Amino acid sequence: MKKLNIAIDGYAGCGKSTLAKDLARSLGFTFVDTGALYRGITYAVLDAEVSIDATAVEAFLKQAQLRLDFHSDDNQLLLNGKDIEEVIRTDARIADHVSPVAAIPAVRDYLDGAQKAFVRQGGIVMEGRDIGTVVMPDADLKVFVTASIEERVNRRFKQLQDSGKVITREEVAKNLLDRDAKDAGREVAPLRKAADAIALDTSQFDRVQQLEVCLALVRPYLDPASYFRFMS
Numbered sequence: 001m002k003k004l005n006i007a008i009d010g011y012a013g014c015g016k017s018t019l020a021k022d023l024a025r026s027l028g029f030t031f032v033d034t035g036a037l038y039r040g041i042t043y044a045v046l047d048a049e050v051s052i053d054a055t056a057v058e059a060f061l062k063q064a065q066l067r068l069d070f071h072s073d074d075n076q077l078l079l080n081g082k083d084i085e086e087v088i089r090t091d092a093r094i095a096d097h098v099s100p101v102a103a104i105p106a107v108r109d110y111l112d113g114a115q116k117a118f119v120r121q122g123g124i125v126m127e128g129r130d131i132g133t134v135v136m137p138d139a140d141l142k143v144f145v146t147a148s149i150e151e152r153v154n155r156r157f158k159q160l161q162d163s164g165k166v167i168t169r170e171e172v173a174k175n176l177l178d179r180d181a182k183d184a185g186r187e188v189a190p191l192r193k194a195a196d197a198i199a200l201d202t203s204q205f206d207r208v209q210q211l212e213v214c215l216a217l218v219r220p221y222l223d224p225a226s227y228f229r230f231m232s
């Protein structure tokens with residue numbers, strides 16, 4: 001049977017990663033967090049003190065020989081073998097610069113091959129901003145996740161607090177809204193809902209409920225024998 005590919009897109013902090021990860025685990029699929037790849041490039045650019053303009057970043061990518069991999073056990077992001085998962089999630093400099101970096105065409109080209117390789121492999125839940133529109137326009141199922149800004153701020157604030165960060169709700173809200181505006185407003189591969197994506201507002205759902213709703217959306221595409229895996 002053909003391996004399904006599922007695209008999950010949406011705004012910053014709306015719970016896409018948690019949902020995509022839970023869905024992949026339930027289905028026995030590979031979870032691909034493309035935002036982590038953009039964060040990884042941003043980390044490398046800042047670490048090398050390259051200025052964030054298209055020409056400088058393009059030149060850096062040509063000579064830097066970056067290797068980005070996901071650790072096979074826990075999906076942590078590795079840059080040239082070094083675990084950078086924690087820093088890409090919690091360093092405010094990454095959150096502040098990732099959208100301008102992701103808007104540079106050379107950065108998107110750079111990550112295109114790696115993302116397409118996952119798509120060819122099949123059996124993936126891939127999460128990002130342009131997955132249903134650009135990376136996997138032929139995905140079997142596309143979900144566009146939304147949540148109210150209050151709920152998004154609450155979730156991201158709690159996540160950062162739990163990891164020991166000192167940050168205000170206002171700072172979290174500003175970063176989420178700034179990134180949304182930049183991600184949706186850029187020229188290349190802007191964040192938008194694919195015409196054939198299903199919009200899913202998760203504001204009222206907890207983690208288990210949003211997974212259940214998504215599994216209900218996936219079920220019609222699955223071989224009945226595979227129901228047993230996620231029903232048990």
Ligand code: DC
Nearest residue numbers: 034035036038098102128129130179
């Ligand atoms: O999903 P995230 O918040 O970790 O993503 C970080 C940034 O990466 C996001 O603000 C925009 C960029 N991004 C992108 O441009 N395209 C993707 N497919 C995924 C992320």
